[in-house]
Amino acid sequence: MHENPVHASGFPDPRFPGLRRRGFLAAAGGAAGLGALALTGCTGSTRDAADGGGKPRRGGKLRAAFAGGGASETLDPHLANLFADAARAKALFDKLADFGADLAAEPRLAASWEPNAALDRWTVRLRKATFHDGKPVTARDVLYSFRRIADPKKTFRAKASLEPLDLKASRAVDERTVEFALKRPTAEFPNLLAAFGAYIVPDGATDFDTEPVGSGPFRFVSFTPGRSAVFRRNDDYWDGAPHLEQLEFLVANEESARVNSLLGGQVEYAHELAPTTARAYEGKGQIEIIRLRNSAMQAFAMKTDRPPFDDKRVREAFFLLADRKELVNGALSGAGEVGNDLFGKGYEYYADGLPQREQDLDRARHLLKKAGADGLRVTLDTSAVAAGFTESAAIFRDQAAKAGVRVKVAMGSKDSYWQDTLESGTLCSYRSGAMPIESHISQRLLSGSTTNATQWKHKDFDALYQQAQSTRDKKDRAAVYARMQRRLYAEGGFLVWGFADWILGTARTVRGVAHRAPANTLDWARFDKVWLA
Known part of the structure; x- marks a missing residue:
């Protein structure tokens, strides 16, 4: 995907606008689920898509199968918590910005954004776009949407992401x-605009399930919670009318049901397939298998504020116990790539120059001995709450045993696992969907972060984050993020052993599905650029 042109300051040039089993988006591994996931989007995505060649054809109906949430499903885009919710919201609504393949924010309804010198006031100019009822998208709609999300009486998904905004002092200039x-300098302000669930709705809108009005590429036709949602093409869409005439979302909670519906021709798109399914059908000619790389970080989280992991030598030893390739092959059935104890492989600001860490049992034994942790025993909390958790826990237990470390695997409840592991225990299985590296730091690694699973709390580290947020020049900001990542690589609490693929399946007639976008990006579930051959 292309990169947006930037000023010397590092900000985009305004002249060039740019899991759970049932599908919960486990973004933080804590209260949130995987985050949104990636079909074809910005200008570069269509060129990157493995569309099989041929000119896009107009017309036809695509049926997409997702895991659903039963009668509780909603089309309220601010309440989206399921993958199905997020995909439907993207079809009906727009955000001011969204994330590109490298998790950098790209303009959508926003034509441009520009900060003041102090980075604590930003001016956003909207492109010309209309809602489905013909009314223009205005500054009033934007402020209403964000104030609705930030309502202290509500629990809308994007509320935490919008926390830096002072919405009382924000205003419509025209x-x-x-x-x-x-409330403070925020160099990464565009990430707020692209936050999951930060959709723009009409001023005063409250009813989203009877006949929702958005500005997205598809218009509402019908909705039956837990069963089906039918949308039709918006010929007046600001980013170009979709190729498809109709789009229908169907609910199939079991992976086998989604696969069988795809094989039987009842749907043309199946979301969230297992690695074993991919191996069984990839290259066989019946269906197309699409792997979205780097879509979910897989890790073990060590509590850095309590024994034995309050000793950084023990944490380093655990980094060296892991055979990452064996973990990827065994726990993910090879559907992924090895990690290097840092979040965000391939994303903007990722410190990719650090040496790839390899298993070194002799060095691990030496570090444990120096720390007085010979014969260490530790409990690893895990659960069937996410794919690969129980398998990776068992594999790591056996790897650690080779260095004399006895790991006891303890199974936790799927219903309370994420909340339980935030505060209790010392070592746990962990997963995260894609988000900007800045968001990962602010949500999980600052002293005041509410989903700080490793209990990483260092005032000097917090100060570096604030320095980055106060730094206008992008290169200088990247240098601060690199410094923070070097420290996490050396002594952090996340043992990041892999990044899992997200697997989709389509009928052979489907074209235009992007293959290179990870989770949480603009190009996931973007059906307006898809067509039927």
């Missing part, structure tokens, strides 16, 4: 210009 006031 019909298509919003001036956002912030």
Whole structure:
């Protein structure tokens, strides 16, 4: 995917606008689930898509199978918690920005954004776009949407992401210009606009399940919670009318049901397939298997504030106990790639120059001996709450045993696992969907982070984050993030052993599905660029 042109300051040039079993988006591994996931989006994505060649054809109906949430499902885009919710929201609504393949924010309804010198006030100019009822998208709609999300009486998904905004002091300058006031300098302000669930709805909108009105590529036709949602092409869409005439979302909670529906011709797109399914059908000619790389970080989280992991020598030893390739092959059936104890492989700001860590049992034994941790015994909390958790726990137990470390695997409840492991225990299985590296740091690694599973709390580290957020020049900001990652690589609490593929299946007639976008990006579930051959 192309990169947006930037000013010398590092900010985008405004002249060039740019899991759970049932499908919960486990973004933080804590209260949130995987985050949104990736069909074809910005200008570069269509060129990257493995569309099989041929000119896009207009017309036809695509049926997509997702795991659902039963009668509780909603089309309220601010309440989206399921993959199905997120995909339907993307079809009906727009955000001001969304994430590209490298998790950098790209303009959508926003034509541009520009900060003041202090980075605590940002001006956003809207492109010309209309809602499905013909009314223009205005600054009033933007402020209403964000204030609705931030309502302290509600629990909308994007509320935490919008926390830096001072919405009382923010204002509409004119019909298509919003001036956002912030509580503190925020260099990564565009990430707020792209936050999961930060969709723009019409001023005053409250009813989203009877006949929702958005500005997205598809218009509402019908919705039966837990069963089906039918949408039709929006010919007036600002980013070009979709190729498809109709789009239908169908609910199939079991993976086998989604696969069988795809094989039987009842659907043309099946979301969230297992690695074993991919191996069984890939290259066989019946269906197309699409792997979205780097879509889910797989890790073990060590509590750095309590024994034995309050000693950084023990943490380093555990980094060296892991045979990452064996973990990827055994726990993910090879559907992924090895990690290097840092989040965000391939994303903007990722420190890819650090040496790939390999298993070194002799060095691990030496470090444990120096730390007085010979014959260490530790409990590893895990659960069937996410794919690969129980398998990776068993594999790591056997790997650790080779260095004399006895790991006891303890199974936790699927219903309470994420909350339980935030505070209790010392070592646990962990997963995260894609998000900007800045968001990962702010949500999980600052002293005040609410989903700090490793209990990593260091004032000097917090200060570096604030320094990055106060740094206008992008190269200088990247250098601060690199410094923070070097420290995490050396002594952090996340043993990141792999990054899992997210697997989709389509009928052979489907074209235009992007193959190179990870989770949580613009190009996941973007059906307006898909067509039927």
